[in-house]
Amino acid sequence: MSPKSRGRPAGRGRPKRPQRAVARLRLSEQILLDARRISQVDDVLPAELWASEWLGEVRQAAPPGETEAEHLVCTEVAGRATAGPTPLGMAAVAALLRVAPESERRMLTEAAAILSISQPAPPWAQAPAWVPTGAWRAVDVWESERVLLVEYGSHTLMAVIHDDGGTSLARLDVLDPGAASRWEEFRASGDVPMPLRPAEPSEVLAELAGALRETDLAPPRAEESLIALRALAWSRSRDRLPGWPDWSPLPADDRQRLIDDFAGDDPVDRALAGLFLDYGDARFAPGALAWSPGRVAIFLGDRLPAGATLEPEQRDRLPGALRRWVRFALERRGVAAEWIEPVETAVDTYLPAWSR
Numbered sequence: 001m002s003p004k005s006r007g008r009p010a011g012r013g014r015p016k017r018p019q020r021a022v023a024r025l026r027l028s029e030q031i032l033l034d035a036r037r038i039s040q041v042d043d044v045l046p047a048e049l050w051a052s053e054w055l056g057e058v059r060q061a062a063p064p065g066e067t068e069a070e071h072l073v074c075t076e077v078a079g080r081a082t083a084g085p086t087p088l089g090m091a092a093v094a095a096l097l098r099v100a101p102e103s104e105r106r107m108l109t110e111a112a113a114i115l116s117i118s119q120p121a122p123p124w125a126q127a128p129a130w131v132p133t134g135a136w137r138a139v140d141v142w143e144s145e146r147v148l149l150v151e152y153g154s155h156t157l158m159a160v161i162h163d164d165g166g167t168s169l170a171r172l173d174v175l176d177p178g179a180a181s182r183w184e185e186f187r188a189s190g191d192v193p194m195p196l197r198p199a200e201p202s203e204v205l206a207e208l209a210g211a212l213r214e215t216d217l218a219p220p221r222a223e224e225s226l227i228a229l230r231a232l233a234w235s236r237s238r239d240r241l242p243g244w245p246d247w248s249p250l251p252a253d254d255r256q257r258l259i260d261d262f263a264g265d266d267p268v269d270r271a272l273a274g275l276f277l278d279y280g281d282a283r284f285a286p287g288a289l290a291w292s293p294g295r296v297a298i299f300l301g302d303r304l305p306a307g308a309t310l311e312p313e314q315r316d317r318l319p320g321a322l323r324r325w326v327r328f329a330l331e332r333r334g335v336a337a338e339w340i341e342p343v344e345t346a347v348d349t350y351l352p353a354w355s356r
Contacts, residue, residue: 027058028076035092044098044124045155048232049174051095056227060220070231074104078111090119099235130236132201136180138194141339142292142330143285145170147194148204149180150236156180157236161211163285164294169215172229192339202240209237210245250281250288258289262328268313272321275308280329289329293346296326300347300354318354323347 062069081089097108134151156179160171183196263269280288
């Protein structure tokens with residue numbers, strides 16, 4: 001559903017993996033040796049991509065439970081670089097300074113100042129911070145997937161966010177400038193409708209930062225784009241990080257009205273409607289009625305929401321009631337019939353996960 005990789009400029013988006021010199025070297029030593037790849041480039045973006053890739057490698061290599069891997073490697077790089085100043089050390093520190101967490105900036109800034117006494121800074125080291133020139137957001141008909149585009153003049157930062165089972169980043173990429181104008185080229189025939197609309201850059205970056213925060217709560221993921229571009233995405237969005245969203249339950253009157261409209265006086269349908277409604281209210285960020293194929297899969301994969309108990313008749317009637325409920329819910333949300341059908345089909349597809 002999300003854009004394909006067309007539009008990514010050469011050398012951007014998924015930078016070549018760092019060339020590790022010798023396996024027995026510490027990561028900090030490998031980083032300093034590998035800095036030869038950025039010491040003479042003119043453009044700051046390759047340097048940021050290089051540093052982001054290495055910080056991703058560091059995070060992936062950290063043992064379970066290690067929460068300070070980036071701090072430790074930044075400290076080691078800065079210490080080794082200042083102990084024996086070289087142009088490569090200067091380049092490595094300057095690149096890390098562009099994308100490292102805010103907590104490391106003071107230490108890296110001090111290291112760069114020490115190195116500048118004897119080492120020339122790379123051509124890109126004093127490049128100003130990136131300022132977005134435009135932003136766009138695309139959301140699918142079920143509000144289960146979002147694509148964010150942020151234009152920076154020389155490139156476009158893209159994020160794909162999934163909202164089926166909580167918010168998480170599915171992909172990051174760096175595309176050519178003007179990617180938004182070619183949005184339809186990225187889409188395939190038959191894709192779920194996902195119109196791209198202009199948005200305030202500050203709002204889009206806040207969404208990106210919120211998704212990064214929630215994704216970071218889970219164990220590091222192996223998707224190459226998330227490893228390579230996580231630090232760069234944080235560097236662009238960290239100052240827009242919003243507070244945690246408040247959750248308000250569906251008002252009791254609205255809940256009662258929906259159950260009445262769906263089930264009438266049938267006690268079994270009323271109980272099942274309450275189950276579906278309460279599950280969606282607690283789990284679906286866009287709202288209790290925002291069912292999608294993925295949300296159906298997660299609901300049935302849960303086998304039963306925690307604490308729920310079904311009577312035999314309720315269990316027998318749940319599959320049919322769920323099919324009717326997703327149509328009822330999505331019609332209330334104004335979703336076109338052709339995009340309700342895949343959600344109904346998902347009920348049959350994922351029922352074995354619930355019934356076994």
